[in-house]
Amino acid sequence: MALLEVSDLRTYFKTREGEVHAVDGVSFNVEEGKVLGIVGESGCGKSVTSLSIMGLVQNPGRVVSGSVLFDGRELTTLTDRELEDVRGRSIAMIFQDPMTSLNPVLTIGTQITETLRRHMNLSSADAKKRAIELLEEVHIPDAARRLSDYPHRFSGGMRQRVMIAMAISCNPRLLIADEPTTALDVTVQAGVLDLLDELRIQHNMTMMMITHNMGVVAEVADDILVMYAGQVVEQAPAMDLFGRPEHPYTEALLASLPHLEGENVRNGRLVSIPGRPPDLLAPPEACRFAPRCKYAGLDDCNVVAPELREVRTGHWVRSAHPTSERTAVPVGAGAP
Amino acid sequence: MSEPAPSAASRNGEPLLAVTGLKKYFPIKEGLLIDRTVDYVRAVDDVSFEVRQGETLGLVGESGSGKSTTGYCVLRLLKPTAGSVRFDGEELTTMPRNALRRMRREMQIVFQDPYASLNPRMTIGDIVGEPLLVHKIGDRKRRRRTVEELLEVVGFNPDFVNRYPHEFSGGQRQRIGVARALALNPRLIVCDEPVSALDVSIQAQILNLLKDLQKAFGLAYLFIAHDLAVVREMSDKIAVMNHGKIVEMGSADEVYTNPRHEYTKALLASVPVPDPLKMRERKAERRKLKHVLAEAL
Amino acid sequence: MAATDQREAAFEAASSRRRDFEETLTRTAEARGTEAGAALGRASLWKDAYYRFIANKASVVASFAFVVLLAYVIFVPIFSRYDPYEVDFAQAYSPPSTEHFFGTDQFGRDLFLRTALGGRVSFAIGFAATFAIMFIGITYGAVSGFVGGRLDNGLMRFLDALYGLPYLPFAIITLAIFGTVNFWTMVVALTIASWFTTARVMRGQIITLKENDYVRAAYAVGAPRRRVLFRHLLVNTLGVIIVFVFLELPGVILGEAFLSFIGLGISPPKASWGTLAQEGYVEYQAHPYIIVIPSLMIAWLILSAFFIADGLRDALDPRMKET
Numbered sequence: 019m020a021l022l023e024v025s026d027l028r029t030y031f032k033t034r035e036g037e038v039h040a041v042d043g044v045s046f047n048v049e050e051g052k053v054l055g056i057v058g059e060s061g062c063g064k065s066v067t068s069l070s071i072m073g074l075v076q077n078p079g080r081v082v083s084g085s086v087l088f089d090g091r092e093l094t095t096l097t098d099r100e101l102e103d104v105r106g107r108s109i110a111m112i113f114q115d116p117m118t119s120l121n122p123v124l125t126i127g128t129q130i131t132e133t134l135r136r137h138m139n140l141s142s143a144d145a146k147k148r149a150i151e152l153l154e155e156v157h158i159p160d161a162a163r164r165l166s167d168y169p170h171r172f173s174g175g176m177r178q179r180v181m182i183a184m185a186i187s188c189n190p191r192l193l194i195a196d197e198p199t200t201a202l203d204v205t206v207q208a209g210v211l212d213l214l215d216e217l218r219i220q221h222n223m224t225m226m227m228i229t230h231n232m233g234v235v236a237e238v239a240d241d242i243l244v245m246y247a248g249q250v251v252e253q254a255p256a257m258d259l260f261g262r263p264e265h266p267y268t269e270a271l272l273a274s275l276p277h278l279e280g281e282n283v284r285n286g287r288l289v290s291i292p293g294r295p296p297d298l299l300a301p302p303e304a305c306r307f308a309p310r311c312k313y314a315g316l317d318d319c320n321v322v323a324p325e326l327r328e329v330r331t332g333h334w335v336r337s338a339h340p341t342s343e344r345t346a347v348p349v350g351a352g353a354p
Numbered sequence: 355m356s357e358p359a360p361s362a363a364s365r366n367g368e369p370l371l372a373v374t375g376l377k378k379y380f381p382i383k384e385g386l387l388i389d390r391t392v393d394y395v396r397a398v399d400d401v402s403f404e405v406r407q408g409e410t411l412g413l414v415g416e417s418g419s420g421k422s423t424t425g426y427c428v429l430r431l432l433k434p435t436a437g438s439v440r441f442d443g444e445e446l447t448t449m450p451r452n453a454l455r456r457m458r459r460e461m462q463i464v465f466q467d468p469y470a471s472l473n474p475r476m477t478i479g480d481i482v483g484e485p486l487l488v489h490k491i492g493d494r495k496r497r498r499r500t501v502e503e504l505l506e507v508v509g510f511n512p513d514f515v516n517r518y519p520h521e522f523s524g525g526q527r528q529r530i531g532v533a534r535a536l537a538l539n540p541r542l543i544v545c546d547e548p549v550s551a552l553d554v555s556i557q558a559q560i561l562n563l564l565k566d567l568q569k570a571f572g573l574a575y576l577f578i579a580h581d582l583a584v585v586r587e588m589s590d591k592i593a594v595m596n597h598g599k600i601v602e603m604g605s606a607d608e609v610y611t612n613p614r615h616e617y618t619k620a621l622l623a624s625v626p627v628p629d630p631l632k633m634r635e636r637k638a639e640r641r642k643l644k645h646v647l648a649e650a651l
Numbered sequence: 652m653a654a655t656d657q658r659e660a661a662f663e664a665a666s667s668r669r670r671d672f673e674e675t676l677t678r679t680a681e682a683r684g685t686e687a688g689a690a691l692g693r694a695s696l697w698k699d700a701y702y703r704f705i706a707n708k709a710s711v712v713a714s715f716a717f718v719v720l721l722a723y724v725i726f727v728p729i730f731s732r733y734d735p736y737e738v739d740f741a742q743a744y745s746p747p748s749t750e751h752f753f754g755t756d757q758f759g760r761d762l763f764l765r766t767a768l769g770g771r772v773s774f775a776i777g778f779a780a781t782f783a784i785m786f787i788g789i790t791y792g793a794v795s796g797f798v799g800g801r802l803d804n805g806l807m808r809f810l811d812a813l814y815g816l817p818y819l820p821f822a823i824i825t826l827a828i829f830g831t832v833n834f835w836t837m838v839v840a841l842t843i844a845s846w847f848t849t850a851r852v853m854r855g856q857i858i859t860l861k862e863n864d865y866v867r868a869a870y871a872v873g874a875p876r877r878r879v880l881f882r883h884l885l886v887n888t889l890g891v892i893i894v895f896v897f898l899e900l901p902g903v904i905l906g907e908a909f910l911s912f913i914g915l916g917i918s919p920p921k922a923s924w925g926t927l928a929q930e931g932y933v934e935y936q937a938h939p940y941i942i943v944i945p946s947l948m949i950a951w952l953i954l955s956a957f958f959i960a961d962g963l964r965d966a967l968d969p970r971m972k973e974t
Contacts, residue, residue, distance in 0.1 A: 034702060059553040203416035203580065208624035208640055230553065233626030237633050256630045274558035276587030278627055279610065287565065288587065290558035294523060389804075431867055458873035471864035475886045481865075485872035534868065 020047035020087075021192060021224045022071070027084035029063075029070045036299045040066040040079070042248035045326075048192070053218065053225040055239025055256070057232060059271075061295060063248040064228045068194050072111055073101040089191070106137045110185035112178070114197040119181055120169040126180050127165030130187060137188045152183040156213060175206035179213065186217055193218070194226045199234065211238055232275060236260055244268050247295045247306040250326060254333040264329055264340035266311045267291075305338065313339040368443060369404035370574050371428065371461075371542055376401045376437035378423050397423040399598035400437070405542065408568065410575040412589030412606065414582055414621075420598040421578045425544045428576060429463055430454060441542070459489060462535035466547035468527035472519035478505070478530055479515030485537040504533040508563060525556035532563065536571070544576045549584060561587060582625050586610055594618045620646040700890070703966040710962020713955040720951055724770035733761035735768055744938050753944050756930060765922060766944060772923040773952075776834065777904040780841040784899050785892065787842065788849025789885075795850070796857030797880050807854070810847055818844045822906060826915050837917065840910070841903050849895055856888045890967030897960035901953035908949050924949050 029041040041063040048054045056064045069075050071086050073093060086093040093104065105111070113119050121129060130152060131145035140148060146165070153161035156179040169177060178198060185193060195214065199207035215238060218225050227238050235242050235256070242259045244252040244267070252265040263269045273289035293310045296302055305324050308314040319338055326336045329343070379394035398420040405411045415421045426432040428439055430446055439446040441461060449457065462485075465471035472481055483501045486492060492500065502512035508529040519527055528548065535543050545564065549557040561584065567573060579585045585592060586606055593603040594617065602615040613619045623639040704710055728735070742759030745751055753762035795806040821844040829836040860866065861884065869879050904924075910916055911925025912932070922930075924945040931942030 059555065204582070204624040205416065205620055205646075207626070211626070212637065212640065231626060232554070232628035236628045236630045237626040237636075260628060260630055271554060272628060274555050275628060276558075276561065276581075276583040278583045278586060278622070278625055287562045288558040290562055291555035292559075294525075426867075429871055431870055455873040455875075458871060463868065463871045465864040465868065467864060471868055473863075473865040473869075473883050473887070475889075476882070484869065484874065488872055488874045488878065531868070534872070538872065 019050065021050040021089055022048040022226075023085075023087040024067075024071065025085050025087075027067065027070055027086065028082040029066050029075055029079055030082050032078040032080070033299075038298045039248050039301050040298060041070060042298075042301060044084075044245070044248075044250055046243055046250060046253060048224055048226060049241075050191075050224055051222065052240045053227060053238055055235030055242045056226065056228045056245060057230065057235045057242060058245035059230055059295070061247075061298070062245040064230075064245050065196055067245070068111070068196050068226065068228050072105055072109060072194065073098075074111075106133070107188045108190055109192045109194065110188070110190035111194045111196065112181045112185050112198050114200050120177060122169055125166050125168055126172070130165075130180075130184055133184055134187055148187070149183075152187055153180070155186075155217070156180070156183045158183075173206075174202050175210060178202065178210055182210075182213065182217070186221060186223070189221060190223065192224045192226065194228070196228045197230070198227075200229070200231070207234075214238065232272065244271075247301060248298055249306060249336065250334075251307065251336045252334065253326070254335075258333050262333075262341065264333060264335040264342060265307075265337045266313050266339060266341075267307050267337075269341060270312075305336075307337070311337075311339070313344065369406045370442060371405040371576070372438075372440040373404065373424075373428060374402045374438045374440075376424065376427055376439065377435045378420070378427050378432060379435045396598045398427060398434075401595075401598070401600055402437075403593050403600065403603060405574050405576055407541065407574055408572045409591070410568065410577050410589045412585035412592040413576060413578045413595060414580065414585045414592060415595035416580055416621075418597075419595040421580075421595045422546055424595070425463070425546050425576060425578050429458075429461055429544055431463075455489075459485075459538040460540050461542040461544070462538065462540040463544045463546060464528075464531050464535050464548045467551050468524045468531060469551075471531050472527055474519055477516050477518060478510075478522075481519070481530060482515075482533045482537060485534060489538065491538075500537070501533075504536055505530075507536065507567070508533045509559075523556075524552050525559055528552065528556075528560050529563065532560075532567070536567065539571070540573070542574045542576065544578065546578045547580065548577075550579060550581060557584070564588065582610075582621060594621065616643065616646045619643055700966040704962050707962040707965060709958050710965075713958030713962070716951065717955040717959060720770070720948070720955065721774070724767050724774055727767035728764060728771070731761065731764040731767075733764050735760060735764050744934075746938070747940055754938070754940050756941060757934070762927075762941065762944065766924070766927060766948060769922045769924045769927045769945060770948060772834075772917060772921065773904050773907060773925070773949075776837050776841070776907050776923065777900050779834075779838045780845075780903040780907075781896055781899045783838060783842040784846040784849055784903070785896060788846040788895075789853050789888075789892065791846070792850035792853025792855075793857050793880065793885060793888075796854035796861070797876075797884065799858075803854070810850060813844075814847050816844045819906060819909060822910060823915060826910070832915060832917060834917070837907060837910070841906050845899070845902065845906075849899065852891065852895065853888065856891055857884050860884050860887050890963075894960055894963045894967060897956050897963060901956040904952060905949065 024047070025045040027041055027044045028039070031038040031040055044063070044067055046054070056067065058064045066075065066079070070081050070084075071093065073081075073096070075081055081094060084094070088104065088109065093101065096104065120126065127146070127149055130149040131142065134140050134145040134148055135142065138145075138148075149165060150161045153164065158164055158176060158179055164172075169180070172180060182198075193214075198214070199210050202210060211234065214225070217223065225238075227235060229235055239256050242254060242256050243250055244259070244265065246267050252259065252263070252268050254264070259268065260272070263272055270289060270291045274291060276288060291310050296306050296309065302308075302320075303323055304321055305311070305314065305319045308319040311319065314320065322338075324336050324338050326334050328334050329340050376398055377396070377400055378398040379396055381391040382393045382395060383389040384392045401420075401424055403411060403413075413421045413424060423432065427434040428446075430439070430449075434447055437447070441457065444457070446454070446457065476484075479498070479501050482504055483497050486497045486500060491497065498515075501515060505512040505515070510526060510529045510533065514522075519530065522530070532548075548564065549560050552560060564575070565588070568575060575588065577585060577588045579588075589606050591604065592606045592609045593600045594609065594615065595601070596617045602609060602613065602618045609618060610622065613622055620640070620643040623636050623643055627636070737760065739759035742751075742755050743757050745755045745759070747754040751761050751763060753766055755761055756765070791806065791810075795803045822840040825840040825843050826832055826836060829839070866879060866883050869883050874882075907916070907923060908925030908928065911923050912929045914929065916926045916929070917923055927945040928942050928949075931938070931940075931945065935942045
């Protein structure tokens with residue numbers, strides 16, 4: 019059974035110019051024990067999706083419709099109080115910038131034990147003991163001593179480790195990581211990703227990894243969701259997605275990445291995607307990628323909005339021209 | 355490799371930019387009333403490299419490695435503590451301010467953050483035209499035409515010269531920054547993380563633009579970035595920096611396929627690649643290099 | 652000092668929150684437009700600021716109140732049928748009525764008119780002193796921040812020393828040294844110990860702005876320092892300067908009123924609001940309206956200026972856009 023079931027989630031932001039459809043009908047499941055990667059460029063709605071799940075969307079944003087079932091429990095209708103409880107215990111979240119999530123005037127020991135005492139009802143001595151254990155678990159050297167340090171005494175990577183320690187302190191079942199390594203150096207990033215993987219297995223956690231980095235999802239995710247302009251455009255197991263990308267956007271995105279190794283390094287120009295994503299104030303009633311898609315125009319792409327459909331087992335795509343169908347149709351002959 | 359005399363005759367064989375023994379130390383000050391220097395941060399510590407006409411040297415490293423400081427010292431936006439920077443045979447480190455201003459025509463810079471690199475109170479036309487104005491090149495009308503040409507070159511609609519930077523997206527702003535750098539027809543451009551603030555699809559547009567410009571104008575690039583794949587894509591030669599020092603330098607292929615220094619190896623093993631199949635391999639490699647990575651923490 | 656720090660911290664927190672939100676908006680705005688090269692069609696910086704200002708109801712009301720007060724001060728003396736200096740003891744101490752909206756004083760002079768004239772004096776002194784404060788503060792702070800190094804160190808140490816000076820006592824001493832109180836000595840007295848904060852904020856602004864890449868870019872293209880200072884740094888502090896005008900103005904006017912109230916004001920028969928209040932003080936039990944009205948005027952001005960400053964700060968704070 020899926021631990022998290024999101025269906026038809028819509029989150030809009032009211033602005034002076036109108037309503038921005040930041041998340042526009044997103045549905046997906048996260049299976050127990052798996053890692054779901056959500057990948058997309060800035061403004062695609064990936065972060066707002068995770069905030070909507072946690073009930074953390076702030077004014078002028080609003081979850082307009084949709085349901086979020088966590089372990090069979092509907093989250094969208096919970097009161098703030100109930101949500102707070104879910105957030106602390108069952109679902110934990112880590113963000114891009116650990117500095118803004120840590121209170122600069124409290125020692126990290128105080129911050130960790132506070133969480134522990136609130137959610138786990140531990141005595142202060144027990145909480146302290148547990149805090150040391152947690153810091154050791156995230157491989158912070160000399161944990162007992164560092165408990166009395168303030169956040170600014172930690173490097174970026176170390177701060178993120180502290181955040182992770184706090185996130186796992188109440189044994190959550192789901193960990194949502196929103197660009198957890200974006201602000202970090204590559205070598206530090208690798209360490210944090212390895213740590214997350216280790217903890218996930220140890221604690222039997224389900225994970226959602228939100229990132230713009232194709233490499234990061236490839237590294238950690240079992241299943242991948244590609245978002246574009248507030249919608250899911252492709253969903254597939256990681257191997258299948260990277261091996262045989264179906265959506266023209268995913269395909270172009272992968273092709274636009276410079277490669278570290280392999281034959282096509284420095285081989286002339288990179289594939290770039292012309293143009294920009296559509297205006298989410300008034301998203302077109304058509305394929306949202308069509309204006310930038312090199313296969314559009316063979317069809318009524320600019321008129322009909324494609325549905326998310328399964329092109330092969332477990333591989334969903336929202337396009338009239340997925341790769342596997344394109345080879346079957348001679349270019350220029352038009353779609354059947 | 356040796357240091358030829360800066361005579362006109364020997365110029366053909368000489369690199370466009372030769373940096374030798376470059377050092378930049380920032381003093382750490384302490385004291386209540388009167389500051390006294392207690393120590394130095396060795397941001398750049400004895401760095402040497404050269405860049406030839408039309409060639410790209412990639413300078414790769416993590417934050418705090420001193421790569422950007424190196425770039426600033428090359429352009430003398432910062433005054434180096436020691437060492438020599440020769441551009442086209444002329445020593446820049448000791449050059450007086452007036453002569454330096456003249457040299458600025460030859461070397462330019464493109465910055466990382468397209469939001470901070472354009473003055474929000476200036477129009478696109480004024481921003482791109484500023485180098486021309488400052489060096490008193492052409493009259494008003496002529497400058498205006500040059501600005502439009504430059505914008506055209508970087509793929510930016512010249513109809514928008516009277517607009518302000520905040521009306522444009524990151525990719526477009528970066529194009530404006532490139533246009534400004536090109537205005538004086540430089541021979542060397544220091545690219546300081548030019549695409550790290552951009553989305554992947556836009557990043558490819560800018561990288562392609564830089565490649566095209568290099569081909570078209572025979573530009574030399576000092577390409578500074580933390581993204582190894584991007585540096586690989588752009589560079590002929592690569593220098594890996596760590597803690598203010600170049601730990602490894604060589605042709606791009608050499609450095610990437612057969613890294614010698616442990617730090618380079620660790621760096622390469624840390625980059626997440628968009629290929630789940632390679633994941634296990636890289637993890638094993640990382641475990642082997644644990645001692646180098648642990649230091650980075 | 653501690654209070655200033657606290658205020659600044661709260662200020663910082665608020666603008667960082669706004670910035671976070673702005674960021675989400677920028678992203679979606681960035682996602683607009685269909686082809687590369689097309690403008691995003693966002694309003695200009697000033698227009699954006701205008702909309703943010705309009706959204707702040709208190710500031711809009713305050714601006715309206717400020718304009719009404721200004722209009723009262725400017726137009727009433729032009730159209731009034733009374734002579735502000737004519738003594739008519741028959742009319743002395745008549746309470747507010749339809750004939751005399753604000754009543755009359757001990758000499759039977761119309762207070763509706765005299766209050767407007769007093770306002771002119773208060774406003775004139777206020778604006779002149781604010782202008783002087785801005786000029787000195789901006790110059791001092793900009794030079795200090797821009798040049799940096801030893802000069803900055805020296806100038807700031809000097810400022811630290813001055814910071815201890817109490818504002819009003821110092822103004823009183825200044826007036827005492829001059830020996831006479833007229834418009835200009837009043838302006839000098841009010842300015843002399845109140846430009847420190849402006850200078851300090853200005854220096855901070857310049858130092859922050861100096862770190863922007865566009866400043867580096869200007870040096871890289873060979874722009875002379877003068878151009879960098881004026882074209883790249885000072886123009887970008889415009890928002891802060893406007894906010895500071897409205898923050899300084901009420902302080903200065905209150906200072907002037909206080910000095911006048913304790914008898915160090917502009918000499919009669921001319922009067923500022925402070926002088927009027929002082930005249931009313933003598934008779935406050937018998938004729939309370941004489942002191943109440945100018946006091947209310949001062950409060951009106953101060954409150955509206957503060958709310959305008961507050962709204963402007965939200966609307967113009969350049970930190971929202973540029974960092």
